[in-house]
Amino acid sequence: MLCIVDTMSTSNQNTADPVIAARNLRKSFGDVEAVKDLSFSVAPGQVVGLLGPNGAGKTTTVNMLATLTSIDDGSASIGGFDVATQPDLVRQLIGLAGQAAAVDEKLTARENLELFGRLYKLPSSERKQRADELIEQFDMADFADRVAGTHSGGQRRRLDVVAALVADPPALFLDEPTTGLDPRSRAELWDAIGKLAAGGTAIVLTTQYLEEADHLADEVLIIDKGTVIASGTPETLKRSLEGDVLEIHVDEGEMPGALELIGPVDGLVSDEEARQIGVPVGDDVARSLEILRRLEDGGISISDFQLRRPTLDDVFLNLTGAPTEKAEVPA
Ligand SMILES: Nc1ncnc2c1ncn2[C@@H]1O[C@H](COP(=O)(O)OP(=O)(O)O)[C@@H](O)[C@H]1O
Numbered sequence: 060m061l062c063i064v065d066t067m068s069t070s071n072q073n074t075a076d077p078v079i080a081a082r083n084l085r086k087s088f089g090d091v092e093a094v095k096d097l098s099f100s101v102a103p104g105q106v107v108g109l110l111g112p113n114g115a116g117k118t119t120t121v122n123m124l125a126t127l128t129s130i131d132d133g134s135a136s137i138g139g140f141d142v143a144t145q146p147d148l149v150r151q152l153i154g155l156a157g158q159a160a161a162v163d164e165k166l167t168a169r170e171n172l173e174l175f176g177r178l179y180k181l182p183s184s185e186r187k188q189r190a191d192e193l194i195e196q197f198d199m200a201d202f203a204d205r206v207a208g209t210h211s212g213g214q215r216r217r218l219d220v221v222a223a224l225v226a227d228p229p230a231l232f233l234d235e236p237t238t239g240l241d242p243r244s245r246a247e248l249w250d251a252i253g254k255l256a257a258g259g260t261a262i263v264l265t266t267q268y269l270e271e272a273d274h275l276a277d278e279v280l281i282i283d284k285g286t287v288i289a290s291g292t293p294e295t296l297k298r299s300l301e302g303d304v305l306e307i308h309v310d311e312g313e314m315p316g317a318l319e320l321i322g323p324v325d326g327l328v329s330d331e332e333a334r335q336i337g338v339p340v341g342d343d344v345a346r347s348l349e350i351l352r353r354l355e356d357g358g359i360s361i362s363d364f365q366l367r368r369p370t371l372d373d374v375f376l377n378l379t380g381a382p383t384e385k386a387e388v389p390a
Pocket residue numbers: 088091092093111112113114115116117118119120
């Protein structure tokens with residue numbers, strides 16, 4: 060859009076500067092410190108992933124950057140414009156696909172995109188053309204002319220994301236874009252997001268899925284209780300988290316004996332109620348066998364065991380020493 064080019068050219072930015080910059084952001088709601096001292100930046104074409112469980116502060120962070128929630132302390136800029144003092148300019152540079160769907164269920168995908176074009180004040184001829192372009196670019200032809208109320212979950216989320224692109228914003232915020240999607244829809248949306256980054260859009264993506272951050276993000280911030288507890292490329296983070304977890308379920312009354320036989324292990328998780336023990340075993344299959352043999356020799360009655368990949372819960376446990384709170388089911 061022309062207005063974006065104009066505003067960008069007056070901001071003394073060059074392409075090496077970050078499109079999105081957050082500096083020491085803070086936000087509290089009453090006693091809850093939702094975001095504490097969060098800083099990061101996103102360059103053109105870069106995807107930064109905010110990875111964390113429910114309540115970590117991801118949506119609050121995105122909403123502050125997108126001018127929807129006021130900033131208590133710290134500052135943020137988009138394309139060089141200050142989010143707090145120049146919100147109108149900032150809004151011309153951003154697209155947001157939030158957790159709550161913004162599309163109108165009674166309109167078709169195409170009509171929804173045209174409506175967004177009107178909200179962004181595109182002339183009516185351009186609105187149609189832009190909708191056509193997006194439908195083609197993001198493979199939406201088979202559901203473009205069906206009302207959104209009849210779309211599958213994956214189609215709906217794709218429309219949400221694409222609706223945020225109508226004004227071709229240089230900065231895009233995607234808040235848990237694939238939560239609740241089946242694997243195939245997720246993969247399709249991942250493709251669409253990858254295309255956007257390749258086209259130069261600076262993207263902030265929030266997710267609860269390690270795998271998603273791994274697939275899409277150039278840089279990941281792992282967030283817990285409003286602070287960054289680890290950050291880096293997916294590669295470096297994975298290296299620190301690699302290895303499997305041996306999960307053992309024991310029969311009633313066997314937990315104390317089992318824990319004693321296993322002994323102290325870094326990152327071990329035990330759940331008395333579920334009679335379940337998780338032992339990080341790295342990539343060493345012999346270690347799992349050795350633990351199981353030790354329990355068997357000790358006469359512990361095992362009801363079940365499995366070797367599994369670390370989950371986000373294991374990552375948190377590893378980094379914080381405390382399990383994540385159980386995920387709340389959104390209303
Ligand atoms: N409008 C609000 N009023 C009160 N508390 C809020 C509000 N929005 C978020 N919170 C609280 O702030 C914390 C972070 O929430 P949120 O940013 O939504 O986390 P996430 O998106 O990572 O799940 C949570 O404890 C949440 O309950």
